[in-house]
Amino acid sequence: MILMLLASLSFAQDDALQNTVKDKEKLKAEKPESSLSAQLGGALAAGNTAAYNLSLGLNASHKWDQNRFQATAGALFGQSVSDADGNGILSEAERDAGYVTNQQQLLADTRYDRFIGERNSVYVLAGVLIDPFAGYKSRSHEQIGYSRVLVDTEDTDLVAEIGFDWAQENYVDTDPPQDPTYKDIFAARAMLGFKHVFNEAVSFEDTFEVYPNVVELNDVRVMNNASLAAKLSEKLGFKTSYGLRFDNVPVEGFRKADHALTASLVISIL
Numbered sequence: 001m002i003l004m005l006l007a008s009l010s011f012a013q014d015d016a017l018q019n020t021v022k023d024k025e026k027l028k029a030e031k032p033e034s035s036l037s038a039q040l041g042g043a044l045a046a047g048n049t050a051a052y053n054l055s056l057g058l059n060a061s062h063k064w065d066q067n068r069f070q071a072t073a074g075a076l077f078g079q080s081v082s083d084a085d086g087n088g089i090l091s092e093a094e095r096d097a098g099y100v101t102n103q104q105q106l107l108a109d110t111r112y113d114r115f116i117g118e119r120n121s122v123y124v125l126a127g128v129l130i131d132p133f134a135g136y137k138s139r140s141h142e143q144i145g146y147s148r149v150l151v152d153t154e155d156t157d158l159v160a161e162i163g164f165d166w167a168q169e170n171y172v173d174t175d176p177p178q179d180p181t182y183k184d185i186f187a188a189r190a191m192l193g194f195k196h197v198f199n200e201a202v203s204f205e206d207t208f209e210v211y212p213n214v215v216e217l218n219d220v221r222v223m224n225n226a227s228l229a230a231k232l233s234e235k236l237g238f239k240t241s242y243g244l245r246f247d248n249v250p251v252e253g254f255r256k257a258d259h260a261l262t263a264s265l266v267i268s269i270l
Helices: 002-029 092-097
Strands: 033-045 051-064 067-081 099-116 120-131 136-152 156-171 182-197 202-212 220-231 236-247 257-268
Touching: 051 257, 067 092, 136 182
Parallel strands: none
Antiparallel strands: 033 051, 033 257, 051 067, 067 099, 099 120, 120 136, 136 156, 156 182, 182 202, 202 220, 220 236, 236 257
């Protein structure tokens, strides 16, 4: 009986090993895949009001054998003529004072995945955020984790990830000054990523992330990014995105949540 049990376990391990080998061979047999796209959006108001904003984005990906490299970058920038006295009318003096920056955000992330079979990978990630209107002169972070594809069908993808994140926060100059002006944040990370393709032209994506601070347990950061994309042609598309960044312990003097709703033209370069 014991010999039969050991034999069955051995066969099961052999099958699992063969499946892993087959997965690796399949990944190696695939041709390298590359993609590159740019996004551009904005708004302009003139006359009784004077304001404009601009959003830019760049997404790149290259996959070969059991490896994938991804890079993303984005920028939000806006200015307006301020109604300094709050009477609802822009006076000539206020117009002469010129435009004042009221939105400024820069971000970039790079990521490398090493696949173990078709559904599993380990990854490393590094990124930076500059967002003075949220209190950050700069916020860089490094991350390591594990990714698992839960659902992979022709129309729907669902991915779960867990990891660990180390962030270095440099705060903007305020009056009175921030105390401290710099802080290290050590956090766990959990993520769910969902994508559904309705048809050849329309798709929906949503990414939900939670970062609980492992040192200060009352500090939790939540991020959600949802987008609806429509293809206009092989190289051109339209995308509407909504982003939420919530930190229940924000930089002192700043609000807990930031929301961003953007509409962009998407150009597929590769």
